[in-house]
Amino acid sequence: MYLKKINIVGFKTFPNKVNVELIKGINAFVGPNGCGKSNLVDAIRWGLGEQNPYTLRGTRMEDIIFAGTSNRKPLGMAEVTLTLDNQDSHSPTTFSEISITRRLFRSGESEYLINRTPVRLKDIQEIFAGTGLGAPGYSFLSQDMVEFVILSKPRERRLLFEEVAGISQFKSEKQKILKNIEKARENLIRVQDITGELERQLKYIKRQASKARKFKNL
Secondary structure (H helix, E strand, O other), rough: EEEEEEEEEEEEOEEEEEOOOOOOOOOOOOOOOOHHHHHHHHHHHHHOOOOOOOOOOOOOOOEOOOOOOOOOOOOOOEEEEEEEEEOOOOOOOOOOOOEEEEEEEEOOOOOEEEEEEEOOOHHHHHHHHOOOOOOOOOOOOOOHHHHHHHHHOOHHHHHHHHHHHHOOOHHHHHHHHHHHHHHHHHHHHHHHHHHHHHHHHHHHHHHHHHHHHHHHHH
């Protein structure tokens, strides 16, 4: 799996639609300070589901929407579409090409789409689980990230290694199964309580029926 295309509109310093096509191997973005190199990386990170505005160098998520200039009005929406090649079936989906779209409106509403079909953020996270992509992944190694790996606590470092090893998705599935088992256990307890109450009622009704038969015989 690799990122092959980025489409951006209304994100930070990109008020106009920007289309970036990547090739396999190493791609480099070169330019002077302030030309938008970091914003391009932020757009990729945001499109993959990043929820922390501070990670995107903002204070509120609304800060990622183009704020306008002296010559241009602010926009009401930011949109990023990431197209990934999945011909190697690295992600557990039947699509050979995955298009992830994320939109944020200035009203606070947001939308997520996979191949133009509305989905939940959870669905996107499940696609990238164990691939190293996504917010908790290791695909973006900034200076802060290197420092985090060195200085982090063993538990935090272990989560990163589990993502690299590709077992995080299985741990996530395990948690889902355990939750379903717990729900089933709770339902079973409720059924047992109801069954016990019905058995008590049945004993009472049997005694009443026995008295009724004796009365009828007499």
